[in-house]
Amino acid sequence: MQTAFEVGVFDNGAHRVVLTHDPEAPEVIRLEGIHKTYSMGDVEVHALRGVTLNIKEGEFVAIMGTSGSGKSTTMNIIGCLDSPTRGSYALDGEDVSTLSKDERADIRLRKLGFVFQGFNLLSRTSALENVELPMLYAGIEPAERHRRATEALHAVGLAGREQNHPNQLSGGQQQRVAIARALVNDPKLILADEPTGALDSRTSVEVMDIFQRLNRERGITLVLVTHEPDIAAYADRVVVFRDGRIQKDYRVNAPRDAAEELKNLPAVDEDEE
Numbered sequence: 001m002q003t004a005f006e007v008g009v010f011d012n013g014a015h016r017v018v019l020t021h022d023p024e025a026p027e028v029i030r031l032e033g034i035h036k037t038y039s040m041g042d043v044e045v046h047a048l049r050g051v052t053l054n055i056k057e058g059e060f061v062a063i064m065g066t067s068g069s070g071k072s073t074t075m076n077i078i079g080c081l082d083s084p085t086r087g088s089y090a091l092d093g094e095d096v097s098t099l100s101k102d103e104r105a106d107i108r109l110r111k112l113g114f115v116f117q118g119f120n121l122l123s124r125t126s127a128l129e130n131v132e133l134p135m136l137y138a139g140i141e142p143a144e145r146h147r148r149a150t151e152a153l154h155a156v157g158l159a160g161r162e163q164n165h166p167n168q169l170s171g172g173q174q175q176r177v178a179i180a181r182a183l184v185n186d187p188k189l190i191l192a193d194e195p196t197g198a199l200d201s202r203t204s205v206e207v208m209d210i211f212q213r214l215n216r217e218r219g220i221t222l223v224l225v226t227h228e229p230d231i232a233a234y235a236d237r238v239v240v241f242r243d244g245r246i247q248k249d250y251r252v253n254a255p256r257d258a259a260e261e262l263k264n265l266p267a268v269d270e271d272e273e
């Protein structure tokens, strides 16, 4: 769990507890010397050229870098969707670099939650059923599925929308359904690839508020890809990729606070979006 470790003094002079990750916290992600080469006929594409990255439990990390720098390839490896060509990867202390496809699918179900730019919801299915889906795969009983899906939708502010289909929800609401779906198997780690890429600025702050709360209140480790520096500023650490390598890796001094910002933004009626 994330714990308060420092007391910071902000511009306005107010003392406030700054959340920093526990230096003793266990590593959730340990990538060492990761290479990934794609073969395209005669041509080999070196997507990753030796990536070493450790992320501890409770961290909120933003991954940035120009298009083609290796962000998605890294996320696919971290998310056990693909394996490295060379190098080792331990997820939550378990070596996963040499697992079979089925074993990777099992790890994804038990330990990971995914959020994508395009929401990836089933369109002919209610919000509740979308959120129940990962639990269906995990073999959880219907009554328990229903209970946990309802609770997850409440946690992302969508109580009362359980029966809505995606086309009856705004973009921000659809992304919140996707976050609820990522949450229901109680993941160690949530991976989000450009989660605000399709959202307007206020809705992006709302989504970042949910991510910050999941990180701070539940200690869920978050890794989020974004090309927007404004979005990366909500994380407490930024890792920048360039040409298949890590170019920079730094802590954010005073991360933006989405909950605070929302207080100062005018409210909108979501049904009119």
Ligand SMILES: Nc1ncnc2c1ncn2[C@@H]1O[C@H](COP(=O)(O)OP(=O)(O)O)[C@@H](O)[C@H]1O
Pocket (backbone or CB within 6 Å): 038, 039, 040, 045, 046, 047, 065, 066, 067, 068, 069, 070, 071, 072, 073, 074
């Ligand atoms: N499935 C693939 N087959 C061949 N080349 C790929 C594949 N996926 C990515 N690449 C190449 O690997 C490099 C890194 O891609 P990617 O990780 O998608 O970058 P980013 O997400 O930072 O834009 C790029 O040169 C890209 O063209």
Ligand SMILES: [Mg+2]
Pocket (backbone or CB within 6 Å): 071, 072, 073
């Ligand atoms: Mg990408």
